[in-house]
Amino acid sequence: MGMSQSYGQGDETESVATIHRAIDLGVTLFDTADQYGLGANEELVGRALKGRRDQVAIATKFGFVPGDGGGLGIRGDKAYVHEAANRSLARLGVDHIDLYYQHRVDDTVPIEETIGAMAELVQAGKVRYLGMSEAGAETLRRAHAVHPIAALQSEWSLWTRDIEAEVRPTCRELGIGIVPFSPLGRGFLTGNVTSVDKLAADDMRRNLPRFEGENFDRNLAIVQRLTTLAAERGVTAGQLALAWVQHQGDDVVPIPGTKRRKYLEENVAAAELALTAEDLAAIAGTVDAVAGDRYRPEMQKLVGR
Template sequence: MTDLPTRRLGALTVSAQGLGCMGMSHAYGTSDDEQSIGTLHRALDLGVTLLDTSDFYGAGHNEELIGRALAAPGRREQAVVATKFGFANRLGEPVRIRGDAAYVRRACEASLRRLGVDHIDLYYVHRVDRSVPVEETVGALAELVAEGKVRHLGLSEAGPETLRRAHAVHPIAALQSEYSLWTRDLEADVLPVCRELGIGLVPFSPLGRGFLTGRYTSAQALEDGDMRRSQPRFADGNLERNLAIVARLEELAARKGVTAGQLALAWVHHQGDDVVPIPGTRRRKYLEENVAAAALELSADDLAAIGAAADEVAGARYDEGSMKFVNG
């Protein structure tokens, strides 16, 4: 075990760093289930309690994978299971978001079955359904809390007004949104509202979808089917400009004897005690590197230099169609 500290997401206590599990089933090329389960078990052994998934990842496969990992003796008690609902389509179909009360309940029951658990510790609205009042969605979630099927509620990629309206219906423990050195738009309006209401922030892609680690120098090096091949920041022209950010991070990291990825992740950790990043990986090597970053101490001068290294990012974080579903 490790002495990985804990942080609070509303009333929920979790490890200071979680594990994003999406890439074990979805979006980042081929993966191996047994390797992934080994990484999940290693994360729990290192004191990483927060395991993040969604019913959308791999069309349910990712929840089933976590269910297999947690079925081993003693593992469920070590984990804080977070999952999401809202994408009513399957992979390859047009994006369709649902947040109506009937769908909320049906999605929860299906996730419980796939995960093989009797309750979900943290249940997120994956994307806000703009056709349904958020009060209806959160009201249905509150019923699931009252029934013991869900312990805490969260939203993902929600805007400040939606956070206020949702929190007025039932306490929201966490907002999960993209946040990293190269995605900082929520600092202006969203993060202040989270702090006003006592909502923790769970940054996904805190390493810029792996780019800030320096492991990716061309989109062509990514597997066919890897979602990053179609993202603006990995496109020709933008990628080359963004590699200059990585070069500056590597220079700063070398002075501390750490990797560029560890430095970028430590920067996220230093943004507040209510911030719990969930870097994703399928491999134990990178998991261990990420966990080590949580202990890296950075001074105010360090933080300023790291922030300045990523002051000019080329390209939007998603394509135009996907951007319609963020900050809902």
């Protein structure tokens, strides 16, 4: 996502080089969405993976559409599912999508209709596996009864742990893999974000409650504790935070985003960290209370449907 929107200006040359380097380092899952850059990110991923398609799994998502007053709406009706998938296939330049997610649940359409339409894509050979994003436990059960759900993509990190109460147990009961996005707290847990003023004017984090005013200052204490703990182990705060998510289970596949090879290599190295139960407890202990919600109310209401 960050290569095409939300985190300042992108650089296609560096983006493509980063994707190629990721493959060389053994990364096999690449995640995008039709919403990222309004299709531009899928096109970028398609160009970067051309000639290397058989080495990777491509995941993309559908569901967000332009809403009233310049905001975002959601569509999960059967006709739109098929339209969106065909557009994504064309932009990616592939004949099938490995993992196709509903980006957010459309509460105006029965989930059975949405998943039924997605299942038709599997039957047509356009999609291999189905996924959902930020869905609630009951919705997951209903969806899974229509067609097996392979993966749930939701935010999960040291400072966003709400899926642990109901959603994670449901996923494990049903055999659904968990794909945590923003496992580094949108970059905050790396310790590299020390001032909102240093972020690009169009950086989405300027509009997130946790990055605002007193919330930001209070949350910096988390990063300071994490940084101290990481220094004792000879790694970065980001690597420790990412390794914590990676260690939550064999069914957990975090997808840290980056625009640059430098941070990609740091993230990949985190997969090699071996953490004991005591280590995991110490890492989790750096977070006492998080100041601020994940999103503003209009986006927060789309979580856990």
